[in-house]
Amino acid sequence: PPTHIITVNGKECVNFASFNFLGLLDNEKVKSAAQASLKKYGVGTCGPRGFYGTFDVHLELEERLAKFMRTEEAIIYSYGFATIASAIPAYSKRGDIVFVDEAACFAIQKGLQASRSNIKLFKHNDMADLERLLKEQEAEDQKNPRKARVTRRFIVVEGLYMNTGDICPLPELIKLKYKYKVRIFLEESLSFGVLGEHGRGVTEHFGINIDDIDLISANMENSLASIGGFCCGRSFIIDHQRLSGQGYCFSASLPPLLAAAAIEALNIMEDNPDIFRTLRDKCEQIHKALQG
């Protein structure tokens, strides 16, 4: 797999075109764990999670992820794009309102399209714009309280935006959440394993209690050097996706060798928490050097 040095036309170059933030894609321990799992289970699982496709490695990975993120439960999807694209329509239906950032990634956009809900876009990372939209919605709710009582409201943001590279202002979002009674769905694909002292993402980065976020969804295809994705949160919320998450019920489950690779990557992340410090230092170094 491509590492941080890549040969292009015979010249050795630094590879900036990869999401392999922690370098775990080339790690010997991860590779040997995957190969051992390949010898034990074969390649595919030949079934969705509900029909003979659940292996012990899936359950173990879900448990490990829930413990790592300090939430009650986690659920694994076999394709990173499908994770957030299935999670949003599982909760938000026709007639519900979703406030989403303009710079949301393509997977979120497809999830919103599948949900058939009313989408309200706010300017990228602009909390004043979001508050304006929330206030307008509050005024409409007061005009029609019976309709407001059956409407669910969500905010969908990313921890580290794929399209712009900015971090979302999570403390202000939490304040808005409790002021206007909206649920927050946080998409942590790029920030999982990158931000935070132990790599737990943008909630650890800002020091926010993980119970304030209703659903965290992340890709395992970046820092965790595997394939697929996971959602974590309270059991009450995550358990709903076991029957309503279309990408969970109607897709084959994650190949066990990839689940074993993810578990090994999690082990490495838990045993060496200083890699996040190294990553952050290197990022700041490059940022300063590129600014000229």
Add this chain to the structure above:
Amino acid sequence: MNVGVAHSEVNPNTRVLNSRGIWLAYVISVGVLHLILLSIPFFSISVVWTLTNVIHNLVMYLLLHTVKGTPFETPDQGKARLLTHWEQIDYGTQCTSSRKFLSISPVVLYLLTSFYTKYDHGHFLINTASLLSVLLPKLPQFHGVRLFGLNKY
């Protein structure tokens, strides 16, 4: 064990009233209601028939024209969330056989009740009002109509 139970019906509510044996079950349950009411010793025949008619129409109004949505999750992102069961039958197609059966059965019950109450004035008023309350929502012109904003959301 579960062979033959999988179906690709997006909203099972739309075809439950077309199921095998459900019309017979409906007629039998009205009969059972009538028998129970007949067993109460201090009701006269007229009162029993009027009560059967009124209770039948009340339950029909509640189940078919008041309760909205589905008791289960549907894969269509809540298309029928604001629709009553009557509006959901056959995905809104009017004048299907279930709809005709359910429109005619209160009328048949009304005719029987009028006969057994000997066309008494008081009973006539009650029964006719009850019949109208359960026939008007079934008209195609009233599909999706919510009077006075009641039961809208």
